[in-house]
Amino acid sequence: xxxxxxxxxxxxxxxxxxxxxxxxxxxxxxxxxxxxxxxxxxxxxxxxxxxxxxxxxxxxxxxxxxxxxxxxxxxxxxxxxxxxxxxxxxxxxxxxxxxxxxxxxxxxxxxxxxxxxxxxxxxxxxxxx
Amino acid sequence: xxxxxxxxxxxxxxxxxxxxxxxxxxxxxxxxxxxxxxxxxxxxxxxxxxxxxxxxxxxxxxxxxxxxxxxxxxxxxxxxxxxxxxxxxxxxxxxxxxxxxxxxxxxxxxxxxxxxxxxxxxxxxxxxxxxxxxxxxxxxxxxxxxxxxxxxxxxxxxxx
Numbered sequence: 001x002x003x004x005x006x007x008x009x010x011x012x013x014x015x016x017x018x019x020x021x022x023x024x025x026x027x028x029x030x031x032x033x034x035x036x037x038x039x040x041x042x043x044x045x046x047x048x049x050x051x052x053x054x055x056x057x058x059x060x061x062x063x064x065x066x067x068x069x070x071x072x073x074x075x076x077x078x079x080x081x082x083x084x085x086x087x088x089x090x091x092x093x094x095x096x097x098x099x100x101x102x103x104x105x106x107x108x109x110x111x112x113x114x115x116x117x118x119x120x121x122x123x124x125x126x127x128x129x
Numbered sequence: 130x131x132x133x134x135x136x137x138x139x140x141x142x143x144x145x146x147x148x149x150x151x152x153x154x155x156x157x158x159x160x161x162x163x164x165x166x167x168x169x170x171x172x173x174x175x176x177x178x179x180x181x182x183x184x185x186x187x188x189x190x191x192x193x194x195x196x197x198x199x200x201x202x203x204x205x206x207x208x209x210x211x212x213x214x215x216x217x218x219x220x221x222x223x224x225x226x227x228x229x230x231x232x233x234x235x236x237x238x239x240x241x242x243x244x245x246x247x248x249x250x251x252x253x254x255x256x257x258x259x260x261x262x263x264x265x266x267x268x269x270x271x272x273x274x275x276x277x278x279x280x281x282x283x284x285x286x287x288x289x
Contacts, residue, residue, distance in 0.1 A: 001215075002178040002256030003134075004153045005264050006288040009176065012269035013284060015160035018174075018276055024288030027131040034155035035286075036162075042131055046179075046218035048287050052225035055233065062234040062285075063243060069168050069283055075159040095132045097140035102217045103191075103257075110188040113210040113223065117184060124185040 007033025021072075023065045024048045030078050038078040039065035044090040050083070057083060153261050164283060172246040174281030175202070176272060178256025179222055179229040179289040180213035188212040189255035195268040197275060199250040202232060214257035218289055229289055248279040256289055 003026040010020040014036045022038040024030060025048050030038045041048060041061055050058030064081050072079060093099075104111065110127060112118045121127045135152050143149055164171065180189045182198045189196065191214040200209075209226045211219045222229040235247050252275055258264050276284055 001258065003288040004261070005178050005254070005256040005258055005268070006176070006286045007155070008153060008261060008264045009269045009272055010286055011155070011160055012265065013273055013276065014162050016273050017162050018273070018281065019162045019164050019283040020286055021283070022286045022288060026134045026288070028133050028135050029152070032135065032152055032154045034159050036159040040131070045215075046221055046289060047228045048289060049231035049234065050228050052221040052228045055227070058227050058231055059234045059237055062231045063238060066168060066173075066238070066243065066285065069164055069171075075161045091132060094134075095137045097137050098144055099141055101142070101145055103214050104216055106192040106214065108190045108192050108194075110190050111212040111216075112188040113212055117182075117188060117210055120185045121187050126185060126187040 003029035004033055007035045010035035019069065021065060021068050023061075027078065034076045036075050037068050037072040039068050039081055040078050041065075041081045041083060043083070043085045044094055051085070150259070166282060168244055168283070169242055170245040171282035172248060172280060173235070173244045174248045174276045174279055174284035175231075175235065175251035175287070176284060177230040177251070177253045177287045177289070179219070179253065179287070180211050180255040181226065181230050181253035182210050182212065184208040184210060191255070191257070193258045193260050193263055194255045195258055195263050195271075196254065197268065197271050198253045199275065200253060202235075202247050202249060202251050204232070206233075213255055213289065229287065231287065248281050250279055252276075
């Protein structure tokens, strides 16, 4: 869903004069949504900018993705990054057609990561009690 | 072989009794704006759809929340939080935000001269919005104005 959202946003920004580059890990959604420039990283979702606690991997992902700004000349190109997650253990679950609904409940209550975040947002006036 | 998410997600939720989701499939060529200067001289904007917010800001809700947060690009990692309808993908981001909101790599690339500047504020949203109309009509125009206000030359959009 996030990949679809970035495709729509990228197309809007680009149509209004801002060059964009999308970085993500769902190749099929990029191919369907056709953003102007994209980099595909074949990692499990949630790691589009690299492996956690792996600064060298993150740096190489972001650097290679950004190179697309100058290397991609054909609109709609999705460049494949060479970085490798290291194993395929995640693929069966990611591509499963059976399974539980992993989405959280959909209502309009802000879902803070930590209870103290709500207190901080109240204190700053970002939300009201 | 890369994962076919559209097919898998469609099948998974059909098996749970939901009507199939109609994914966006572009029926027109991508628009195109050429860079006006080399990346090494450009001011780069950043959007992450991971539901990032800074301590003191509101979290996102999960019912097609199309709001946008501006985060100072100097925000400390300890002050970054995430809320997203698919929280199961946030396990690592909540430990190391850079795997989905790459502020540290971008600061390094700025120091190395790969990019000219990083915008003072970067943006985040909760990308799990089902309504394509609301993304087009509300979120995307708000982000366009936000990026223009940051005077960016180009923008990196990181999907979760």
